[in-house]
Amino acid sequence: MTQTLEAPLALLAELSHRCPLQCPYCSNPLELERSSGELDTANWLRILDEAAEMGMHQVHFSGGEPTVRKDLEDLIKHADEVGLYSNLITSGVLLDEDRLNGLADLGLEHVQISFQDTEKENADRIGGYKGGHEKKIEVAELVRKVGLPLTLNAVVHRQNIENVPDFLNLAVELDAERIEIAQVQYYGWALKNRAAFIPTYEQLKQTTKIVTEARERLKGVLVIDYVVPDYYAQRPKTCMGGWGRQFLNINPVGKVLPCHAAESIPGLNFDNVKDHSLSWIWENSEAFKKYRGTDWMPDPCKSCERAEIDWGGCRCQAYALTGDAANVDPACQLSPLHEQTFGLAMKEATEEAPEFIYRRIGSDEEQDSPVFAE
Amino acid sequence: MDRIVVGKSLVPEFPRGVKFRFNKAKEQWVLLAPERLLVPDEIAVEILKLCDGEKTVESIVSNLAERFNAPKEVIVTDVISMLQDLADKGFIKG
Numbered sequence: 001m002t003q004t005l006e007a008p009l010a011l012l013a014e015l016s017h018r019c020p021l022q023c024p025y026c027s028n029p030l031e032l033e034r035s036s037g038e039l040d041t042a043n044w045l046r047i048l049d050e051a052a053e054m055g056m057h058q059v060h061f062s063g064g065e066p067t068v069r070k071d072l073e074d075l076i077k078h079a080d081e082v083g084l085y086s087n088l089i090t091s092g093v094l095l096d097e098d099r100l101n102g103l104a105d106l107g108l109e110h111v112q113i114s115f116q117d118t119e120k121e122n123a124d125r126i127g128g129y130k131g132g133h134e135k136k137i138e139v140a141e142l143v144r145k146v147g148l149p150l151t152l153n154a155v156v157h158r159q160n161i162e163n164v165p166d167f168l169n170l171a172v173e174l175d176a177e178r179i180e181i182a183q184v185q186y187y188g189w190a191l192k193n194r195a196a197f198i199p200t201y202e203q204l205k206q207t208t209k210i211v212t213e214a215r216e217r218l219k220g221v222l223v224i225d226y227v228v229p230d231y232y233a234q235r236p237k238t239c240m241g242g243w244g245r246q247f248l249n250i251n252p253v254g255k256v257l258p259c260h261a262a263e264s265i266p267g268l269n270f271d272n273v274k275d276h277s278l279s280w281i282w283e284n285s286e287a288f289k290k291y292r293g294t295d296w297m298p299d300p301c302k303s304c305e306r307a308e309i310d311w312g313g314c315r316c317q318a319y320a321l322t323g324d325a326a327n328v329d330p331a332c333q334l335s336p337l338h339e340q341t342f343g344l345a346m347k348e349a350t351e352e353a354p355e356f357i358y359r360r361i362g363s364d365e366e367q368d369s370p371v372f373a374e
Numbered sequence: 375m376d377r378i379v380v381g382k383s384l385v386p387e388f389p390r391g392v393k394f395r396f397n398k399a400k401e402q403w404v405l406l407a408p409e410r411l412l413v414p415d416e417i418a419v420e421i422l423k424l425c426d427g428e429k430t431v432e433s434i435v436s437n438l439a440e441r442f443n444a445p446k447e448v449i450v451t452d453v454i455s456m457l458q459d460l461a462d463k464g465f466i467k468g
Contacts, residue, residue, distance in 0.1 A: 007399065009411060055399030057411055085393055085406040110391045110408040149391030151408050177391065177464050178408055220377030220462045225409075 005283060009241075010058040011051045011084075012249040012260065013044070015072070019065040021091050022128030023116065024356040025155060025190035025197060028064060029263045032361050037253040041071040043273060045078050047250060050278040052082035062089040064252070067099070073106055080107025087112065089153075092139035093132055097146070100139075104146045111143045112151040112180075117159075118166035126159065128358045140174045151178040156207065157197035158349060164207050168214050171222055178223040181211055185227070187261035187316050189359045195348040196356055201232050203349075230331035231345035235306065236313025237331065243315055244288035248278075256281045258288055261316040265325045291315050296326060300334045378468045380431065380458040382450070387427030389467040394422050407465055421453055425466065431457065 017032040039047075051059060059079050066072060067090055079086040088103070092113040100111075113136055117123035123133035143150045152174065154167040164181060171179040183204070184190045184197045199207075211226045218224065230237050240247050240259045249257040255270040256278070257263060263270070268287040271280075282288065290296065294307050301312045313329030321330045321341060328335040335341075380386070388394055393406045403419045405412040414422055420442075424434045435453055439446045460466040 053399060055397055057395075057397060057404055057406055058409075060409070083395065083397075085395075087408060109393065109406075112408070147390055149389070149408055177389075220464075223464050 006245075007055040007279075008248050008282065009056065009246045010060060011047070011056055012060045012062055012247060013047070013066075013075075014062050014064065014249065014251050014260065015044070015066045015069045015075075016252050017064040018068045019063055019091065019359075020093055020129055021065070021132060022358040022360055023114075023126060023155070023189070024128075024193040024358050025157070025184045026359040027185070027188060027190070027260050028359065029188050029261070030192070031263075032064075032359075033252040034361070038069075039250075039252065039254045039273070041074055043254060044071070044075050047273055047278060048075065048078050048082055048084060052084055054279050054282070056084065058085040058087060060087045060089055065091055065094060067094045073102060076103055076108045077106040085109050090114075091127075091132070092136045092143075093129065095139045095142070097142050100142050100146045100148070104148050108148065110149050110151065112153050113140050113143070114153040114155060115167070115170070116155060118163045118170055119160075122160060126356075128356075137174070140176070144175045149178075150174065150176040151180060152176050153180045153182060155182055155184060156199075157184045158199040158203065158353065159197070161199050161203050161207055164210050165214075168210075168218070168222070168224070172218070176222065178225065180225045180227065181207070182225075182227040183207075183229045185229070186231070187264060187320065189357070191320055192357050193354075195351065196353045198229060198231065198345050198349045200349040201342075201346060204228060204232050229345070230314070230317070230329075231341050233331045234333050235331070236310050236317075236329040238310045239314035239317075239329075242292075242311030243290075244282075244292035245311065248282060248288075256285060258291070259316065262287065264316050265319045291325070298326060298328060301328055301332075304334070378461040378466070380454050380461055380466075380468070382430065382432040382435075382454075384431050384457075384468045385427060385429065386425045386431065386434075386457055386461075386466050386468060388425065389464070392465050394425075405460075405465055407463075410463075412465065417452070418456060421456060425457075 016038055017028055018035055076086050086108050087110045088108055089112045115136060116126040120133040124130050140150060152171045186194050215224050244258045249260050254273040257270055270287050271285045297312050301307055313331055315325040318327045318329045319325035330337040330341040391408055396403050403414060405414055424437055435446055435450045438449050457466055
């Protein structure tokens with residue numbers, strides 16, 4: 001890096017990997033951290049201090065399920081005190097009106113609740129948690145009742161993609177400010193269950209059309225963010241705004257990662273907040289330096305006019321599909337594996353969907369090898 | 375919720391969940407919203423500082439016209455178009 005390193009914009013705080021749900025597309029790594037190793041309150045409070053001192057703007061409390069932590073109140077209060085905008089990313093199922101009121105009073109700014117479907121039986125089947133869908137609706141209503149803004153995170157895939165219009169209606173009915181129509185991204189558990197989730201190219205195109213129309217129709221009423229499965233993309237996504245450029249992620253035991261999936265790349269050494277300050281890690285951690293900027297890039301990335309736009313796409317995806325995280329992201333049409341990736345997605349999408357492997361500690365029995373690795 | 379149409383009589387303010395803050399470490403004004411962040415330019419900062427839930431768009435325009443010695447007719451178009459854009463993105467309510 002020749003440029004000065006700017007502080008990250010936001011911190012993703014994965015407070016715990018514990019979660020009552022078992023979504024087979026969970027973004028957590030296959031090797032889940034157990035509760036015994038979780039960072040204590042004092043460490044999290046110090047992290048928030050350091051994040052604010054560095055000039056970071058926002059903190060997203062996530063997990064697993066962040067509300068399993070009894071000290072969530074202390075952390076939200078402290079985030080507000082140090083001037084960090086706090087966002088709670090939750091399944092909602094453990095929340096009630098009293099706790100929500102308390103969190104709002106302590107300075108929580110926003111709540112995001114994930115939904116598995118709009119049909120309750122299917123939603124509960126996907127989440128592996130009976131009664132979850134109805135509870136989520138109830139909690140979403142409570143979020144609005146206590147006056148907090150609400151985002152619906154609608155996780156979309158071949159087993160619910162026809163319900164995108166209903167997801168949009170649900171968001172309007174619940175008086176949400178915002179909805180994320182987030183097609184599953186294939187890392188961790190989702191990669192393991194990819195064939196059960198990936199839609200066809202035609203389904204994707206139809207959904208994009210629905211979202212484009214809804215954005216016009218609901219302008220000023222509902223903000224719609226849209227994430228597509230990049231196996232069908234022409235250009236890669238600007239993953240995390242570039243490796244080690246805008247975000248950092250702290251996992252439940254204190255490891256600082258450039259993104260939530262970074263542990264899927266073998267050979268990277270992550271530093272821990274128990275050993276170093278956050279700013280030291282941001283500046284010096286080998287894992288951050290490895291793919292930061294453009295120096296690491298292979299061609300055609302390095303000479304690409306989009307090198308500093310998409311920053312080479314996604315390293316975790318490059319590893320998952322090619323066996324080398326420094327390869328061109330196959331989502332890019334300049335990757336030699338681009339066509340093959342598209343074909344793989346279409347093949348899986350048109351075959352019968354396999355059974356889910358649910359997200360549980362220990363259900364990751366076999367080790368995956370990269371798809372196209374030699 | 376219906377779409378907000380910004381006109382001269384609207385009293386713009388920030389909805390709950392939207393914060394207009396000065397980041398001391400970065401010495402920069404930012405507009406923070408759920409999982410989004412805008413860094414307004416200098417002119418936008420001057421407009422946003424006046425969005426206090428009390429002043430109308432018209433009085434914001436008068437204030438700016440006086441302080442920056444510029445014609446109201448020009449300023450009003452800029453202020454309305456900026457606030458409309460922000461309202462459509464959920465950063466401003468009336």
